[in-house]
Amino acid sequence: MEKVFLVGVLTKYDERWEKLDSLNELAALVKTAEGEVIERILQRRDRLEPRFFIGKGKAHELAQIAQELDIDTFVFDEELTGTQIRNLEDITGRKVIDRTELILDIFAKHAHSKAAKVEVELTQLKYRLSRLTGKGVTLSRLGGGIGTRGPGERKLEIDRRRIRDHINSLERILKSIELSKKIQSSRRKNLFRVALVGYTNAGKSTLMNRLTHSDLLVEDKLFSTLDSTTRVLYLHDSRLTTHDSRFKILLTDTVGFLRKLPHGLIASFKSTLQEAIEADLRLHVIDISHPHCELQLLAGNQILEDLDILEHPIIYVFNKTDLNPALMPLLQEKYPDAVFVSALKGKNLNLLKQRISSFFHS
Ligand SMILES: Nc1nc2c(ncn2[C@@H]2O[C@H](COP(=O)(O)OP(=O)(O)OP(=O)(O)O)[C@@H](O)[C@H]2O)c(=O)[nH]1
Numbered sequence: 075m076e077k078v079f080l081v082g083v084l085t086k087y088d089e090r091w092e093k094l095d096s097l098n099e100l101a102a103l104v105k106t107a108e109g110e111v112i113e114r115i116l117q118r119r120d121r122l123e124p125r126f127f128i129g130k131g132k133a134h135e136l137a138q139i140a141q142e143l144d145i146d147t148f149v150f151d152e153e154l155t156g157t158q159i160r161n162l163e164d165i166t167g168r169k170v171i172d173r174t175e176l177i178l179d180i181f182a183k184h185a186h187s188k189a190a191k192v193e194v195e196l197t198q199l200k201y202r203l204s205r206l207t208g209k210g211v212t213l214s215r216l217g218g219g220i221g222t223r224g225p226g227e228r229k230l231e232i233d234r235r236r237i238r239d240h241i242n243s244l245e246r247i248l249k250s251i252e253l254s255k256k257i258q259s260s261r262r263k264n265l266f267r268v269a270l271v272g273y274t275n276a277g278k279s280t281l282m283n284r285l286t287h288s289d290l291l292v293e294d295k296l297f298s299t300l301d302s303t304t305r306v307l308y309l310h311d312s313r314l315t316t317h318d319s320r321f322k323i324l325l326t327d328t329v330g331f332l333r334k335l336p337h338g339l340i341a342s343f344k345s346t347l348q349e350a351i352e353a354d355l356r357l358h359v360i361d362i363s364h365p366h367c368e369l370q371l372l373a374g375n376q377i378l379e380d381l382d383i384l385e386h387p388i389i390y391v392f393n394k395t396d397l398n399p400a401l402m403p404l405l406q407e408k409y410p411d412a413v414f415v416s417a418l419k420g421k422n423l424n425l426l427k428q429r430i431s432s433f434f435h436s
């Protein structure tokens with residue numbers, strides 16, 4: 075297992091609890107990427123250093139600790155410039171990556187569909203290209219492992235022009251995938267479509283499995299799901315009294331959201347998120363047991379706004395009520411239209427189905 079040291083920075087404009095929470099999330103991301111967090115620091119700094127981000131003295135200090143603790147990799151909680159990464163790697167002799175690269179690495183590992191793979195590779199190449207400093211600078215970094223993986227596992231020792239050519243060809247491939255998806259989705263036009271959206275680890279896949287008797291991957295990790303999956307869900311139309319009042323809708327599980335997602339990442343995942351955009355109704359799943367669950371709800375809404383679908387029909391689904399969250403009464407009052415469920419224990423799922431059904435038939 076790769077041994078990881080997390081580095082966060084606290085400026086006078088930041089809230090301490092928020093930065094600590096962000097570091098916790100970073101640690102969960104490292105776990106998903108199969109690294110082991112050995113140590114972490116939250117360093118106070120009023121000015122960020124253009125060359126080393128944290129200051130040269132601090133960088134030397136980190137180098138020393140890295141040696142003592144036998145650290146392989148530093149993961150910074152903020153985006154670093156290409157120069158900062160190179161300088162920090164020079165001083166510490168260890169691999170240095172930032173939050174964005176870590177997230178892209180996880181996306182690279184979890185992408186299965188052709189569309190998701192192309193989208194990850196495109197985003198990685200664009201991000202790396204934006205941080206190339208000289209002409210034809212080698213992109214191969216110290217060692218392999220976290221932050222260096224890509225869908226093609228290709229060695230990234232290519233110059234700018236070849237990266238640009240490659241980006242162009244990937245964009246062409248993506249266009250053709252999008253086209254075939256459009257055709258596919260127009261075939262589904264005659265059915266109602268519902269999409270599960272929400273913060274990563276909220277329980278979207280668990281809910282999907284419960285509702286549609288499926289067997290999608292569920293894990294206590296961030297970003298378990300990257301590709302959208304669609305299943306048929308049978309609902310009851312209560313207006314009908316005939317012996318068969320069932321009707322079919324399509325339910326889609328989608329990639330989870332995260333605060334501080336790399337800039338442009340959501341935009342480049344449009345094809346994977348297409349179902350969330352086009353659906354007739356969205357179920358926004360929120361993990362009510364998380365200490366900052368309302369912050370996650372707002373982060374989700376921010377992303378829906380980025381996708382231009384915040385005003386579209388949505389039902390809030392507060393999940394994990396079996397964990398007896400203290401906030402529940404307050405949230406019930408604040409969001410009277412929300413449904414409170416436990417996907418794991420199967421609690422209130424019939425109520426949820428009724429709500430979806432009456433959305434389409436009232
Ligand atoms: N206690 C409890 N745990 C739950 C419930 N629903 C889901 N979980 C757990 O929460 C974790 C995440 O569940 P997933 O269904 O993978 O979450 P997700 O929203 O699909 O996550 P990503 O795919 O990573 O975005 C798993 O460990 C689940 O077992 C619930 O109602 N109660």
Ligand SMILES: [Mg+2]
Nearest residue numbers: 278279298299
């Ligand atoms: Mg999932």
